[in-house]
Amino acid sequence: MEILKADLFGFCFGVRRAVDIVEEKLEESEKIDTLGPIVHNPNVVRDLSEEGAEVVNSLDEVNTDSVIITAHGAGRGVHKEIDQKGLNLIDTTCPIVKAAQETAEDLVQEGYQVVIYGENDHTEVRNILGWLDGKGIAILDPAEEVPIPDGRVALLSQTTKGKKYFFDFAADFLQANRDQLEDVKIVDTTCGETRRRYEAAERLAEQVDLILVVGGKNSANTRKLAEVAANTGIETHHIKDETEIKRSWVEGVEKVGITAGASTPQSAVSSVEETLKKFHQS
Ligand code: SF4
Structure with a gap:
């Protein structure tokens, strides 16, 4: 069995940056609280929690003087509450997510x-909406009915959606609402980091018989990566880690491809590779 890896996979710069900030803070203090999981990967969250980064689900659970906002950001209400509680904010919001929040907020101010x-x-979508004072909505179906006051609409995308899918959505949305629309802005807020991983998965699919996509099941970009790989027609399995590989999938398969979501560490990919090699040798 030959094992091939995508030419781009794993941690994006936004996740790398967030994890680095948490690790830096852990060098200064024994325990820190993160508001929600720092990334959508249970193994990374478990490893960081063993080092002292505890996940809290609400600001009421914070029992240190600082709180970390994750790469997916937080809404205005959360920022205000952190301020009111006098907590020290450590903000790891990815700059691309931050830009999407600011763009959406500006567009609401423009009407x-x-x-x-x-x-x-x-989480990321909820947190963008959390800056919009109820003047934003998230949908997947372009035909879904949405409020269009004064015929003015701005279309944005969750960062982890593929550009092509966003543009298709925008085209269908315009068509479905053409009678009500007066003034439309379309801002491409998709993330190039994820797009490049999707394209790399498509290139990988041209060379292999089966693809394993490694990453948290709660990771939107990993799920999308698995969808992109499966759409090529190549047998694809989304696995959290090496423990989920079934030997029957790879028996008799000549070339196995591996890729991983933007929140998946290199160590998870190495473990998958090792497990495949053991299957092959035994
Ligand atoms: S996938 Fe893109 S938007 Fe999301 S954290 Fe990574 S770099 Fe930021």
């Missing part, structure tokens, strides 16, 4: 209703 192509319950 646009913001429509985000994205998952309503995704």
Whole structure:
């Protein structure tokens, strides 16, 4: 069995930056609280928690003098509450997510209703909406009915969606709402880091018989990566880590490809590779 890896996979700069900030802070203090998991990868969160980074689900649970906001950012309400509680804010919001938040906020101030192509319950999307005073909505179906006051709409995207999917959504949205629209802005807030990983997965698919996509099941970009790989027609499995590989998948397979989401550490990919090699040798 030959094992090939995508020419680009794993930690993006936003996740790397967030993890580095947490590790730096852990050198200064024994324990820190992160508001939600620092990245959508259970193994990374477990490793950081063993070093002292505890995940809290609300600011009421913080019992140190500082709190870390994750790479997915936080809404205005959370920033205000941190301020009111007198907590020291350590903000690891990815600059690309921050830019999407600021763009959306500016567009609302200019009088646009913001429509985000994205998952309503995704942390990043919730946190962008959290700056918009109710003047934003997230949808996946372009035909879904949305409020369009004065015919003014700005379309943005969850950063982890593929550019092509966002543009297709925008085209369908315009078509579905053409009678109400007067003034439309489309701002591409998709992330190039994830897009390049999707493209690398497509290149990998041209060379292999099966693809393993490594990363948290709660990671939107990893799920999308698995969808992109599967859409090539190559058998694809999304696995959290090496423990989820089934020997039957790879039996008789000549070339296995590995890729990984933007929140997946290199160590997880190495463990998958090692497990595949052991299967091959035994
Ligand atoms: S995937 Fe893109 S937007 Fe998300 S954390 Fe990484 S660099 Fe930032």
